[in-house]
Amino acid sequence: MKRMLLLLTGLFSIIASAQIKDLYVTEGIINELHRFNIGKVTFMEGNIPLDKYKKSDFLKSYALSQKSDLNIRVFMDNSVANYLHRLAPALPAEELMKKGNLQFSFYVDDTFIYKENIHHGCNFGSGGNKNTSTTFRVPFTSTKGEDWWAMYMWDRFKANGGENALSDGMHRLRIEIRPYINNNNTITTGELIAQGGVELIIKTSKITAKEIAVQPINPGSGWEVSELPYDKKKIEALNLDIANYTLKEITSIIVIRDGKLMLEEYFNDAGRNTLHDTRSAGKSFTSTLMGLAITDGYIKNEKQTLDTFYDLKQFANYEARKDSVKVADLLMMSSAFAGSDSNNDSPGNEENMYPTDNWVKFTLDLPMDPAKTNGGQWDYFTAGVVVLGDILNKTIPGGLEKYADEKLFKPLGITKYQWQYTPQHVVNTAGSLQMRSLDYAKYAQLYKNNGIWNAKQLLSSDWVQKTLTMQIQIPGRDNQFYGYLFWNKTYSYKGKNHEVFYCAGNGGNEFIIFKDLPLVVIITSKAYNKPYGHPQADRIVGEYLLPAVLN
Known part of the structure; x- marks a missing residue:
């Protein structure tokens, strides 16, 4: 009787779920390969485009090494957003996308190893459309310089038991995917969307x-x-x-x-x-260039305030505290702007800046944080360093890129380097200034030498x-x-x-x-x-x- 009740409960749940109307019209079943593999997680080497992907590309076994390109392609019968809507039909669409996503479960040799409810911001499909995509590809490992949430999830799987489970030999890896909703710290997990496995061949390379x-x-x-x-x-x-x-x-x-x-x-x-992409290590060069510009008289000193460079009343959320933000506050990451890269919900988080078409305007439009005072507390704020770069670029005759080359790089003998740029094609002082390692060493040694290079006082x-x-x-x-x-x-x-x-x-x-x-x-x-x-x-x-x- 108890078993019958459980079966009936499950059946009613499936029927009820099927009766919930989808929020979005999806892209549907893409092709015949999709049709015959709904509900499967398939494994492939590298990124094979969907229109070129064939059943013969499905990996049955794979030699996993430190330099490999293990990818999965998942075939579903609906979109992530619609799966989430079935779990929590009362939640508005925008709330769904902030409270849920997919849950990945990892098994090795039929033993459960690791489970992760991926962050709501993780995207899928071409253009990252969780509303309409019914299939997606993500890399677990890559030699192509990709930067995906799935690769970090794979690292966490390995760090939480996967490394030990995947010892030398052959092992069966299985992935299960379900939707989840985290509503007021109560996690609800849906039915299995897709699953699949591959035999992994693990062989530790011999070190010479x-x-x-x-x-x-x-x-x-x-x-x-x-x-x-x-x-x-x-x-x-x-x-x-x-x-x-x-x-x-x-x-x-x-x-x-x-x-x-x-x-x-x-x-x-x-x-x-x-040329190494050392990301935010490039921020320090902004400090160097500010010091050079002060010595050359283009900037009075680091106590100069933003209102001497911008009419801040022309930007959103104006208040007098914006006027009094000092160059030094931005150099020390201690301004009162509502910007914190360590807080995903902060208006000024750098991830909110990058998609905009004007990073300086984004920053100067930000409100001020009522809990902060200028110069009061350290809080990592990439957007503020972008503003420093803009100040230098607009203040120095000929612009910042030329100035950096003539006043810093050439005197140090640095001739091979690569900037990134803002949408306004100003050098990106927030980071990713690529150089050779020996040239980074010249830059650091300049500070060790108290600003002297080749017997010349290059930096004050x-x-x-x-x-x-x-x-x-x-x-x-x-x-x-x-x-x-x-x-x-x-x-x-x-x-x-x-x-x-x-x-x-x-x-x-x-x-x-x-x-x-x-x-x-x-x-x-x-x-x-x-x-x-x-x-x-x-x-x-x-x-x-x-x-x-x-x-």
């Missing part, structure tokens, strides 16, 4: 002696080579952990000691001429000292501070503290300037949006480089 050995410094670096001794076994241990992927996606490590090149190593297909020593000063504490981080678009922290080794200032960018990219040691360290990495990016950079310095140099 060449991969472990300290890499020789080839001629033509532009640096005098250091002859000081260091513990090569520590560097070999570092190289081993990069080769076996204990330290992930590292592309280069440079060590400058006493102004000379001690270590120059490249990994994961990078080399001396690779006063500006260097202001920049490398604990201007404001970073909330939530013990004994960590911020200067003028430079970070601050301390390494401890053998009971002694070593303070550093550094440039930092998404993925674990860091240019590190030691205050008490004659060291500059450059670490470049592609671990973008990975939780291990910066912690593993700290590990490289604390567990390998400092012991190698100081012992």
